[in-house]
Amino acid sequence: MNLAGKKILLGVSGGIAVYKSCELLRLLQKKGATVRVCMTDAATEFVAPLTFASLSKCPVYLKSGAVEARPFQHIDFPRWADLYLVVPATANVIGKFACGIADDPVSLCFMSCTCPRVVAPAMNVAMYNSPAVKRNLEILRGFEDTTVLESPAGELACGEVGQGRLMEPAEIVEFLEGEGSPLAAAARASSATPSSGGHPRNAPEPPAFPVAQDIDPTQDATLPGHGKKVLLTAGRTEEAIDPVRYISNRSSGKTAVALASVFYANGFEVEVVAGPMEAAFPGGVKVTRVQSARDMHDAVMSRLTSADAVVHCAAVADYRPAHAADAKIKDSRSQLTIELVPNPNILRDCTAARASRAAARQVIVGFALETDHFEEHAAEKLQKSGADALLLNAPVANDSGFGHDCVRYALVRPGVPVPEMKMGGKVDLAQEIVDFVLKELGNA
Numbered sequence: 001m002n003l004a005g006k007k008i009l010l011g012v013s014g015g016i017a018v019y020k021s022c023e024l025l026r027l028l029q030k031k032g033a034t035v036r037v038c039m040t041d042a043a044t045e046f047v048a049p050l051t052f053a054s055l056s057k058c059p060v061y062l063k064s065g066a067v068e069a070r071p072f073q074h075i076d077f078p079r080w081a082d083l084y085l086v087v088p089a090t091a092n093v094i095g096k097f098a099c100g101i102a103d104d105p106v107s108l109c110f111m112s113c114t115c116p117r118v119v120a121p122a123m124n125v126a127m128y129n130s131p132a133v134k135r136n137l138e139i140l141r142g143f144e145d146t147t148v149l150e151s152p153a154g155e156l157a158c159g160e161v162g163q164g165r166l167m168e169p170a171e172i173v174e175f176l177e178g179e180g181s182p183l184a185a186a187a188r189a190s191s192a193t194p195s196s197g198g199h200p201r202n203a204p205e206p207p208a209f210p211v212a213q214d215i216d217p218t219q220d221a222t223l224p225g226h227g228k229k230v231l232l233t234a235g236r237t238e239e240a241i242d243p244v245r246y247i248s249n250r251s252s253g254k255t256a257v258a259l260a261s262v263f264y265a266n267g268f269e270v271e272v273v274a275g276p277m278e279a280a281f282p283g284g285v286k287v288t289r290v291q292s293a294r295d296m297h298d299a300v301m302s303r304l305t306s307a308d309a310v311v312h313c314a315a316v317a318d319y320r321p322a323h324a325a326d327a328k329i330k331d332s333r334s335q336l337t338i339e340l341v342p343n344p345n346i347l348r349d350c351t352a353a354r355a356s357r358a359a360a361r362q363v364i365v366g367f368a369l370e371t372d373h374f375e376e377h378a379a380e381k382l383q384k385s386g387a388d389a390l391l392l393n394a395p396v397a398n399d400s401g402f403g404h405d406c407v408r409y410a411l412v413r414p415g416v417p418v419p420e421m422k423m424g425g426k427v428d429l430a431q432e433i434v435d436f437v438l439k440e441l442g443n444a
């Protein structure tokens with residue numbers, strides 16, 4: 001089972017092995033998975049949430065107090081995930097899972113999630129062998145969609161020897177990639193019942209990248225984007241043919257959401273001009289909604305000067321109908337020709353505006369979606385646009401591109417040969433752009 005593009009919620013409870021879940025998070029990211037974290041209060045005493053927030057590039061879902069700011073966080077977080085991984089699982093949370101107690105983020109997510117759950121116990125040998133823990137683990141093994149990982153014997157952190165160690169992070173990843181992985185089982189089940197989505201669950205697709213409201217990264221002076229502002233374009237545009245019909249494209253807006261989330265997590269103030277799209281932005285990101293390419297053009301141009309960076313992620317229609325009919329075009333059963341005229345080129349107008357201003361450095365990144373002659377088209381578009389970089393991306397096969405979490409992409413820069421495109425998560429792509437912008441702004 002390939003973990004690239006998988007969305008994994010990591011539940012962290014308060015055992016001495018918490019530091020190992022940081023390593024696990026990094027290993028999962030290296031495999032291309034997107035990881036979000038929720039923690040119990042006790043876990044935060046072992047490793048600060050900031051560590052997990054920095055590693056996951058996303059605020060951590062902390063104690064239920066955060067629910068006040070975002071009422072359905074305890075549902076959004078687990079519903080976002082393809083897999084809920086509780087590492088380490090204390091005797092305490094295992095007891096809660098088994099008994100149906102849900103009074104902290106980790107146990108709340110366990111109860112409300114509809115994806116497969118994997119629980120990795122870690123505790124002292126006497127605790128592990130206690131009748132209560134044995135019984136509770138047995139109960140969990142009987143739950144549908146729940147896997148309890150074997151706890152190896154060996155030397156424990158407390159100095160005693162016996163069963164109760166946390167399975168090593170590399171072994172957990174190996175298990176998730178293997179044939180017995182609950183992700184593999186979910187994929188098999190979903191291909192057997194294609195209408196059920198990523199895995200058998202009834203919930204509608206939740207907003208991507210739920211963000212806890214209790215951390216505001218823009219206030220954190222230690223983050224590299226602190227004091228900087230990025231303007232993003234997002235989604236697609238709709239070009240009216242008549243009052244009920246339009247020309248558009250298949251962009252879901254997921255890449256823009258990943259970008260907004262990663263810029264925000266790095267401390268940037270994020271403003272988005274968004275056309276129609278399905279994916280939702282995290283709280284803390286300012287969004288202005290527009291419909292057509294011309295609306296987007298005007299909204300972007302009026303916000304340009306205050307931005308330190310502009311990333312043109314939106315899939316803007318190159319053409320629009322020359323005239324939008326005032327009333328619905330009737331079906332006359334005869335051939336209909338719609339004359340198209342070019343839309344304004346927002347990227348080029350931004351670089352031209354930058355050139356005419358004697359202002360501080362502004363970094364401009366464009367996007368180029370190509371279906372053939374990738375390198376030539378990207379190099380040509382970059383040169384004509386005057387941008388500092390172009391994110392070349394290609395929709396391929398059934399599991400990447402539009403509406404998916406994976407994409408084939410390369411960051412193209414002037415004067416440098418076009419790199420070979422690689423497959424990665426949209427969060428990885430976003431991270432590469434954020435790193436580039438930071439470097440160009442001199443903050444990296």
Ligand SMILES: Cc1cc2nc3c(=O)[nH]c(=O)nc-3n(C[C@H](O)[C@H](O)[C@H](O)COP(=O)(O)O)c2cc1C
Nearest residue numbers: 013014015016017040042043090091092093122123
């Ligand atoms: C230094 C220290 C290490 C601990 N290690 C573990 C552990 O490995 N496993 C465990 O189940 N409890 C461990 N505990 C006890 C838990 O922290 C305690 O039961 C806590 O209430 C768990 O809360 P949580 O399940 O909400 O995270 C440890 C406590 C301390 C002080």
